[in-house]
Amino acid sequence: MPLADVVLVDLPRMLNEIAHAAITREGDMRVVATCRDLQDASRLMSHGPPTLVLTSAATSSPQALEAFAMRHGEACVLSLAADGCSATVIELIPRTVPTGALETAADLVGLLRRLAEGSAI
Numbered sequence: 001m002p003l004a005d006v007v008l009v010d011l012p013r014m015l016n017e018i019a020h021a022a023i024t025r026e027g028d029m030r031v032v033a034t035c036r037d038l039q040d041a042s043r044l045m046s047h048g049p050p051t052l053v054l055t056s057a058a059t060s061s062p063q064a065l066e067a068f069a070m071r072h073g074e075a076c077v078l079s080l081a082a083d084g085c086s087a088t089v090i091e092l093i094p095r096t097v098p099t100g101a102l103e104t105a106a107d108l109v110g111l112l113r114r115l116a117e118g119s120a121i
Contacts, residue, residue, distance in 0.1 A: 076116075
């Protein structure tokens with residue numbers, strides 16, 4: 001069974017394709033759904049929570065992401081910058097942590113893996 005179930009939410013097409021390809025290459029992660037928006041993700045999560053939710057900072061406000069994390073505290077929300085080169089993590093704690101540069105797909109996968117393991121950033 002995968003370490004991490006990931007839901008992709010409202011990512012720009014190219015970023016969605018890169019994230020999907022990077023995650024599905026890993027044996028311990030899988031993309032379980034791609035959703036149009038946070039509401040769509042909320043409906044999906046009522047059937048069982050994913051480990052991680054990957055979304056775009058360009059399409060969701062920090063307040064909306066924090067509210068989403070509060071409703072779905074079992075999931076960790078990773079909000080990618082529009083260029084895909086940095087991210088912010090939103091957890092139930094709640095705490096918001098900038099991740100720094102994400103220069104490659106491997107950097108993204110490594111960050112997802114650390115979050116799924118519950119490791120500090």
